[in-house]
Amino acid sequence: MSSSVITASIITIGDELLIGQTIDTNSAWMAQQLNAIGIWVKKRIAVGDEREEIWQSLDETIASTDIILITGGLGPTADDITKPLLCDYFGGKMIVDQEALQHVKYIFQHILKRPLLERNMKQAEVPDNCTVLINQRGTAPGMWFEKKDPSSDSKKIIVSLPGVPHEMKGLMQTYIIPRLTNLIADQLIIHRTLLTAGAGESFIAEHIQEWENSLPSQIKLAYLPSYGMVRMRLTAKGRKDSGIENIIDQKFTELQELVKEWLVISADEPLEKAVGDLLQEKGKTISTAESCTGGYLAHLLTSIAGSSAYYKGSVISYDNTIKEQILKVNRITLDNHGAVSRETVTEMLQGLFDSMQTDYGIAVSGIMGPSGGSKEKPTGTVWIAYGSPGNCQTKSFHFRFDRQRNIQLTAVNALLLLFQFIQSEG
Amino acid sequence: MSSSVITASIITIGDELLIGQTIDTNSAWMAQQLNAIGIWVKKRIAVGDEREEIWQSLDETIASTDIILITGGLGPTADDITKPLLCDYFGGKMIVDQEALQHVKYIFQHILKRPLLERNMKQAEVPDNCTVLINQRGTAPGMWFEKKDPSSDSKKIIVSLPGVPHEMKGLMQTYIIPRLTNLIADQLIIHRTLLTAGAGESFIAEHIQEWENSLPSQIKLAYLPSYGMVRMRLTAKGRKDSGIENIIDQKFTELQELVKEWLVISADEPLEKAVGDLLQEKGKTISTAESCTGGYLAHLLTSIAGSSAYYKGSVISYDNTIKEQILKVNRITLDNHGAVSRETVTEMLQGLFDSMQTDYGIAVSGIMGPSGGSKEKPTGTVWIAYGSPGNCQTKSFHFRFDRQRNIQLTAVNALLLLFQFIQSEG
Numbered sequence: 001m002s003s004s005v006i007t008a009s010i011i012t013i014g015d016e017l018l019i020g021q022t023i024d025t026n027s028a029w030m031a032q033q034l035n036a037i038g039i040w041v042k043k044r045i046a047v048g049d050e051r052e053e054i055w056q057s058l059d060e061t062i063a064s065t066d067i068i069l070i071t072g073g074l075g076p077t078a079d080d081i082t083k084p085l086l087c088d089y090f091g092g093k094m095i096v097d098q099e100a101l102q103h104v105k106y107i108f109q110h111i112l113k114r115p116l117l118e119r120n121m122k123q124a125e126v127p128d129n130c131t132v133l134i135n136q137r138g139t140a141p142g143m144w145f146e147k148k149d150p151s152s153d154s155k156k157i158i159v160s161l162p163g164v165p166h167e168m169k170g171l172m173q174t175y176i177i178p179r180l181t182n183l184i185a186d187q188l189i190i191h192r193t194l195l196t197a198g199a200g201e202s203f204i205a206e207h208i209q210e211w212e213n214s215l216p217s218q219i220k221l222a223y224l225p226s227y228g229m230v231r232m233r234l235t236a237k238g239r240k241d242s243g244i245e246n247i248i249d250q251k252f253t254e255l256q257e258l259v260k261e262w263l264v265i266s267a268d269e270p271l272e273k274a275v276g277d278l279l280q281e282k283g284k285t286i287s288t289a290e291s292c293t294g295g296y297l298a299h300l301l302t303s304i305a306g307s308s309a310y311y312k313g314s315v316i317s318y319d320n321t322i323k324e325q326i327l328k329v330n331r332i333t334l335d336n337h338g339a340v341s342r343e344t345v346t347e348m349l350q351g352l353f354d355s356m357q358t359d360y361g362i363a364v365s366g367i368m369g370p371s372g373g374s375k376e377k378p379t380g381t382v383w384i385a386y387g388s389p390g391n392c393q394t395k396s397f398h399f400r401f402d403r404q405r406n407i408q409l410t411a412v413n414a415l416l417l418l419f420q421f422i423q424s425e426g
Numbered sequence: 427m428s429s430s431v432i433t434a435s436i437i438t439i440g441d442e443l444l445i446g447q448t449i450d451t452n453s454a455w456m457a458q459q460l461n462a463i464g465i466w467v468k469k470r471i472a473v474g475d476e477r478e479e480i481w482q483s484l485d486e487t488i489a490s491t492d493i494i495l496i497t498g499g500l501g502p503t504a505d506d507i508t509k510p511l512l513c514d515y516f517g518g519k520m521i522v523d524q525e526a527l528q529h530v531k532y533i534f535q536h537i538l539k540r541p542l543l544e545r546n547m548k549q550a551e552v553p554d555n556c557t558v559l560i561n562q563r564g565t566a567p568g569m570w571f572e573k574k575d576p577s578s579d580s581k582k583i584i585v586s587l588p589g590v591p592h593e594m595k596g597l598m599q600t601y602i603i604p605r606l607t608n609l610i611a612d613q614l615i616i617h618r619t620l621l622t623a624g625a626g627e628s629f630i631a632e633h634i635q636e637w638e639n640s641l642p643s644q645i646k647l648a649y650l651p652s653y654g655m656v657r658m659r660l661t662a663k664g665r666k667d668s669g670i671e672n673i674i675d676q677k678f679t680e681l682q683e684l685v686k687e688w689l690v691i692s693a694d695e696p697l698e699k700a701v702g703d704l705l706q707e708k709g710k711t712i713s714t715a716e717s718c719t720g721g722y723l724a725h726l727l728t729s730i731a732g733s734s735a736y737y738k739g740s741v742i743s744y745d746n747t748i749k750e751q752i753l754k755v756n757r758i759t760l761d762n763h764g765a766v767s768r769e770t771v772t773e774m775l776q777g778l779f780d781s782m783q784t785d786y787g788i789a790v791s792g793i794m795g796p797s798g799g800s801k802e803k804p805t806g807t808v809w810i811a812y813g814s815p816g817n818c819q820t821k822s823f824h825f826r827f828d829r830q831r832n833i834q835l836t837a838v839n840a841l842l843l844l845f846q847f848i849q850s851e852g
Contacts, residue, residue, distance in 0.1 A: 015661065016650055018467040019617060020458035021694065023451055027472070031446035041444040042479065044472035046453070049648070053468065060486070076628045077649045078638060112626065120628050137826075164651065166827050191445060200538065202502045202546050212504060222475070223503045224442055225590065235441065268447065288742075294728025295721030298742045302720025305796055305829055313748040316714075316724045316740035318733075326741070326752060326781060355752060370731055400563075401592050403731055 005237050006184045007042040008034050009061035013054060013072035013082055014163060017046040026071050026168055033177055038187030039067060040237060049079050058089055062147065062156050067180065072163030074140035076119045083126070083143070086160055090145050092129035100124040100132055100141045107139050133159075133175045138167040142175065157183075188244055190236045192252040193268035196259050197229040197416055204230060208258045218244055219251055227412045229264070264416065271415040272300040278422050279310040279360070286418075287356035288314040289327055289348040291339060292366035292382065297411045312356050317348065327351030327363075340365050340377055342394045345385035353389045360422065362386045362414045366397075368406045382410050386418045393421060431663050432610045433468045434460050435487035439480060439498035439508055440589060443472040452497050452594055459603055464613030465493060466663060475505050484515055488573065488582050493606065498589030500566035502545045509552070509569070512586055516571050518555035526550040526558055526567045533565050559585075559601045564593040568601065583609075614670055616662045618678040619694035622685050623655040623842055630656060634684045644670055645677055653838045655690070690842065697841040698726040704848050705736040705786070712844075713782035714740040715753055715774040717765060718792035718808065723837045738782050743774065753777030753789075766791050766803055768820045771811035779815045786848065788812045788840045792823075794832045808836050812844045819847060 010030055016022040024046060031041045042065050047053040054073075061068045073082030087094055101124035108116040123139040126132050133142030145158040159176055161168045196204065201223040205212070212221055218238050224231040234252055238244035256266055265274045279286055288297050298314040301307055317323040320339055324331055328351040329344055337343040348363035366382030373379035380399035387393045395417060399406045436456055442448040450472060457467045468491050473479040480499075487494045499508030513520055527550035534542040549565040552558050559568030566588040573582045585602055587594045622630065627649040631638070638647055644664050650657040660678055664670035682692055691700045705712055714723050724740040727733055743749040746765055750757055754777040755770055763769040774789035792808030799805035806825035813819045821843060825832045 015646070015648055016659070017454075018457055018470065019461050019615075019661070020454035020456070020467075021617075021619070021650070021659065023449065023454045025449055028443075028446035028449045031444055033446075035445050041446075042474065042476075043483075044444065044470075046470035048468065057469075075649060075651070077631045079646070079648045114626055114629065117628050117632050119632060166831055169828075189445075191447075193447070200540055202543050203540065205503045206543050206545060220441070220505070222441055222505045223501060224447070225501070233442070233447065235445070290721075293725075294733070294737075295716075295724025295740055295742070296728075298716075298721025298744075299719075299725045302722075302742075302744060303830065303833070307720070308744055308798075311720075312745040313752075314721055314740070314742035314744075315752070316721070316728075316742065318724075318728060318740075319738040322739040322782065326739075356748065372734075404729065405592060407729070 005189075006039045006067065006187055007065040008039050008067040008069060009042060009065040010044045011054070011057050011061060011068060011070045012044070012046045012163070013049060013070065015048045015079075018048050026163065026165055029165070029169065030069055030071075030172065033172055034180075035189045035191070037177060037181045038184055038189050039180065040189055049073055049081055051081060051085055054082065054085055055089065058158070062149070062158065066154070066156060068156070068158045069176070070158065070160045071168055074160065074162045076123055076139070082160060086130075086143065086145065087127035090127060090129050090147065092127035094125045095128045097124055097126045097132045097141070099134060100126065103134050103141075104139045133171055135162060135167055135171055136174070137170040138162060138164060140167070142171040144175075144179075186240050188236070188238055188240050190245060190248050191233055191268065192248055193231055193233040194256060194259070194266045195229055195231050195264045195271075196262035197264050198262045199230070201225050201230045204232070204259060204262070208255070211254060211258060215251065216247060219248060227409055229416070231268075232259070233268070264419065270300070271412060271419060273304050275415055275419050275422075276301065276304045276307055276310060278419065280306075282422070284359040284422075285310050285312050286360045286362075287312045287352055287358040288361065289352040289363040290314055290316050291318060291323070291348075291364060292368050293364050293407050293411050293414075294318060296407050297362065297364065297414060300411055300415070312358050315352065315355070323348060326355065328354065338377065340367055340381055340383055342383055342396070345383040346392055346394060349385040349387070349392055360386075360388055360418060362418055364410055364414055366406070366410055368403045368410075370403060380406055382406075384410070384414045384417060386414060387421055393417070431615075432465050432493065432613055433491040434465050434493040434495060435468060435491045436470045437480070437483050437487060437494060437496045438470070438472045438589070439475060439496065441474045441505075444474050452589065452591055455591070455595065456495055456497075456598065459598055460606075461615045461617065463603060463607045464610055464615050465606065466615055475499055475507055477507060477511055480508065480511055481515065484584070488575070488584065492580070492582060494582070494584045495602070496584070496586045497594055500586065500588045502549055502565070508586060512556075512569065512571065513553035516553060516555050516573065518553035520551045521554045522550055523552045523558045523567070525560060526552065529560050529567075530565045559597055561588060561593055561597055562600065563596045564588055564590060566593070568597040570601075570605075612666050614662070614664055614666050616671060616674050617659055617694065618674055619657055619659040620678075620682060620685070620692045621655055621657050621690045621697075622688035623690050624688045625656070627651050627656045630658070630685060630688070634681070637680060637684055641677065642673060645674060653835055655842070657694075658685070659694070690845065696726070697838060697845060699730050701841055701845050701848075702727065702730045702733055702736060704845065706732075708848070710785035711736050711738050712786045712788075713738045713778055713784040714787065715778040715789040716740055716742050717744060717749070717774075717790060718794050719790050719833050719837050719840075720744060722833050723788065723790065723840060726837055726841070738784050741778060741781070749774060752781065754780065764803065766793055766807055766809055768809055768822070771809040772818055772820060775811040775813070775818055786812075786814055786844060788844055790836055790840055792832070792836055794829045794836075796829060806832055808832075810836070810840045810843060812840060813847055819843070
């Protein structure tokens with residue numbers, strides 16, 4: 001391996017990734033894990049279940065990076081061709097691995113409780129020139145190959161993993177990350193991310209231009225606009241003994257000061273985590289009343305482990321009768337102002353506090369599309385009420401996107417409003 | 427362009443994709459759109475904001491495919507380098523496009539209502555050897571390049587798009603898909619997908635082995651295991667006049683017959699869509715009571731456009747007091763059996779029917795982890811109640827995964843149970 005920053009490629013195999021049937025979440029997770037131990041991911045490639053394409057991707061990534069992680073194509077069905085291909089590529093022959101065979105038998109007898117077929121036993125066949133990594137969560141083992149690069153005399157590492165996310169993650173955590181960590185102990189990649197709201201990326205870039213231009217070459221700044229906010233990320237790459245950690249921390253402190261007017265959170269975490277941390281810190285509780293977001297806001301809040309400490313529940317009042325019966329919104333309010341109005345979300349929030357007895361709450365109602373809009377209230381019109389029992393605030397939005405994005409924007413903006421509300425209380 | 431199947435590559439640019447900060451959803455959407463007009467995506471590549479990497483990916487994809495779609499790196503900040511790079515790559519020089527300039531000014535004055543900066547005007551600078559595609563949803567225009575391939579005398583098309591999903595989608599729908607459709611009018615790519623539950627992929631593969639081996643060469647079968655179910659997809663590629671559409675339809679009918687014992691739905695759609703269609707067809711309504719899924723079930727159901735016709739609402743009773751107060755679960759039941767029990771979900775479902783008055787309902791309670799498990803009820807224990815007011819069914823599960831996956835598995839299995847329940851009523 002070369003002495004500068006260690007680089008990796010990720011190859012994902014499977015036609016489902018090329019026809020858009022599956023969204024690739026594996027690569028992002030793997031990249032995070034590699035970054036955390038100081039390995040820089042230079043390239044990600046997705047190819048189909050085609051021998052020639054996979055072979056060519058191997059040639060190319062082995063030539064340009066030190067570590068190649070491959071996922072997919074290890075299943076027991078005819079469309080999965082990765083294993084025999086890797087065997088040929090590294091010039092080995094297929095043998096039965098006894099430990100893998102025992103494991104496959106165990107999984108079928110005790111976990112799946114299904115009859116073991118000849119084709120499942122084939123899962124225990126592996127090339128004889130790899131190290132077999134037993135997959136505790138499934139039947140397809142991982143395979144670790146090493147190859148001398150003749151041009152530089154350095155060693156390349158090629159690892160094949162199943163495409164099923166939780167099986168891949170198990171192998172990464174049990175074997176691959178610990179092994180790679182040992183190999184590259186002196187490298188460091190550090191990210192520092194903050195979130196701003198209220199200014200466009202151009203405006204911020206203009207504001208910090210001088211500072212940005214003076215950044216040392218090991219530090220890179222990126223702007224990531226999302227949901228009308230802007231995430232900013234500093235990345236540093238270097239050796240552990242180069243003092244790079246102090247430099248990035250200093251630059252990050254400077255950046256926070258420069259953008260403090262728009263600063264929301266100084267961490268790479270979603271708003272639902274920041275809201276949760278704030279609530280936990282203050283020992284306060286929250287509940288939600290959702291119409292248009294249909295549970296997405298509750299889902300975001302409860303996706304955080306430990307959220308049961310501060311999150312009590314939600315009423316998803318998709319239908320107006322539920323707004324009336326459970327949240328006690330007045331029929332006259334609905335008739336006079338409509339379900340999407342300041343008056344209705346205010347009453348929803350009041351009804352929520354009455355039934356859930358929480359310290360804070362959010363109520364949302366809107367028209368997410370594609371249908372349901374009118375001239376007065378076009379698709380994308382949203383009302384949000386937020387605050388505490390004695391202090392109800394409201395705000396309206398007009399989003400211009402598709403249903404899915406309107407739902408996301410509504411939820412994220414509701415979280416932002418509540419976060420800023422709680423912070424402003426001091 | 428060659429006369430066989432037209433192929434495409436997708437290049438996504440941005441360090442956020444390589445460090446795992448952003449999950450790439452653009453590529454999947456683009457691939458679906460290309461497939462729908464008969465273009466086969468051969469490869470997807472993700473590279474960082476590095477000149478050399480992007481250049482090399484262009485060389486490589488132009489050599490191996492007919493159409494190259496590039497997203498990302500078009501923003502107004504210093505980390506975005508795609509535009510000048512493309513200008514150099516195609517040997518052009520930068521000029522100000524007057525239409526793009528007018529558009530940038532309009533966006534800032536009328537939509538963003540922010541001061542227009544020098545750096546924003548730069549968004550209207552484009553290489554002089556491309557066709558400019560005005561971006562109605564943002565300030566960075568799309569760019570359409572054409573290049574003669576000297577080796578085959580065929581024409582390659584290279585299109586650069588912004589990375590912001592809704593901007594990319596607007597340009598694809600307005601310009602790129604219609605233009606590409608004109609170029610490749612005689613090509614066809616067809617997918618037919620079905621969903622099975624109750625049998626492993628090996629078992630199904632064994633069961634249909636003979637039929638699978640006899641598939642004609644233009645038809646490919648893939649197995650996609652997901653959430654304990656198996657999706658199966660047939661894909662056909664060919665010319666419109668080759669009769670390929672009839673062949674795949676016939677093979678798909680045969681496949682449905684072969685796997686009918688485990689067949690759930692014969693379409694590439696999520697279960698929440700299938701449940702919604704079934705409810706709409708029968709003119710029935712549904713509501714949900716969620717503890718452990720925390721709104722994710724409601725979110726799935728309401729992510730379908732038009733779901734307000736059959737979905738009335740949900741009570742997210744994350745805290746036990748909400749189970750008692752809104753869903754009228756008996757305190758004694760909670761004390762004697764615990765929140766995660768057949769008795770509690772049964773009472774939750776009953777309370778749900780009483781308050782929401784729907785024809786069908788689902789109630790779930792479980793321990794999603796990482797904490798909260800016990801020896802009797804380990805993390806992953808889930809109880810689901812489902813059915814209609816007069817007919818309440820229950821089932822328990824023991825999932826073995828992380829919090830996020832346990833939530834997804836609970837929601838998907840609840841939908842499957844209710845779907846099969848409604849179907850069984852005839």
